[in-house]
Amino acid sequence: MSNLILIIVGAALINNVVLSQFLGICSFLGVSRDMKASASLGGAVIFVMTIASAVASLLYTYVLAPLGMDFMKTIVFILVIAALVQIVEMFLKKTSPAMYKALGIFLPLITTNCAVLGVALTNVQDGYNFIESVLSGFGTAVGYTLAIVVLASIRSRINEEDIPAPLRGAPIVLIAAALMSIAFMGFSGLSF
């Protein structure tokens, strides 16, 4: 049990997908302009990443590994995750329009997010079983949401500050992200 909690904490904080593995930087910088949008994106990522990890894990354990098709995992994962997100999107549109509206354009957007694919591949690499994969996917997504929401709140503060002209816009955001990354490095000292 403690092992499973460790996986979540490790994925969310210690190996934070954005700040220590540098995956999903594009959406991290692109969508963090607005607190509400980044929270919605975070929600969508949690949703997609958890499901994608589960499906990828099942597919790998029962199809790819027994057939010795380990080398094809990247391509198969891309294919399956993309289709999966599309199906989930249609499903949500029909059954829960409110949720579809909340996640909005972010669902198709994260179909091709490298963080989602990255988690599926890391799970395989770390030899996680099904439950561990799902938890790892969930933890990673929570870490992503944490990072993007924190950056969004930092950016809303930055907007009100008197930033030197050459640093305005993207440069100050990158500096803020870098400082966050250094702060998260502190978690790597955690040992259980």
Added chain:
Amino acid sequence: MQIIIITTVVITVIGICVGAGLVFTNKKFYVEVDERESAVREVLPGNNCGACGYAGCDAMAAAIAAGDAPVNGCPVGGTAVAEKIGEIMGVSADAVERKVAFVRCKGNCEVTHNQGNYIGVKDCRTAALSGMYVSDCDYGCLGFGSCVNVCPQQAIRVVDGVAIVDPSKCIACGLCVKTCPRGLIELVPEKNQVRVQCSNKDKGPQVKKVCSAGCIGCSLCVRQCEAGAITVENNLAHVNYEACTQCGKCVSKCPAKVITSPVQKEEVSA
């Protein structure tokens, strides 16, 4: 060799399964969308620039179909797209008031000096901030053409030291309105040809000293107007575009000839 065959077969099977799954889900969970929404989406340019203020062309199409956005809300497509969307929505594009940018200054080189002795970057904003003596009139067009540079449609030209908007090219994006350091440009309904082409808020004698084509706030136009559409505030005449009947009486009476009638079009083509 065997592994290649296995891989090909497995990937093909996965691909077919995924494709079938998508088709099935699409049929099973098909949601009725407003027919007009997809029709409007077809007409929109589809480059998802977001200039309309919505997240993309899809969001814009949904907003138009729901009646939340005007049919001419797409600044990229301009009039052509607005007309097509108007057809789909059953609203004629004319019903939606088309606006154009209008420069409220007539002070060209003949009637005033508008570039003073300013030497520096040829940019209105820089000139306005320089604190140097730039123009006789403190309200008039500087003629360096900052609005020309921001206009995405090349609809503005500086003729004789005054910026002039070509209404046929203008898409009313409002960029020039924000750029002009003297706030001379405003968006006005295109059909309203009666406009006051001056922004000088000084008293009459002071205006006369700097420009022979400026509004002196004499209120002759106010008395002429039967619709009560003209008011004079801060020594400057204003036309209420909603009330104006475009009778043109004020135009002929104005001693400074500062109220425009369709004459402006000729100036542009000249």
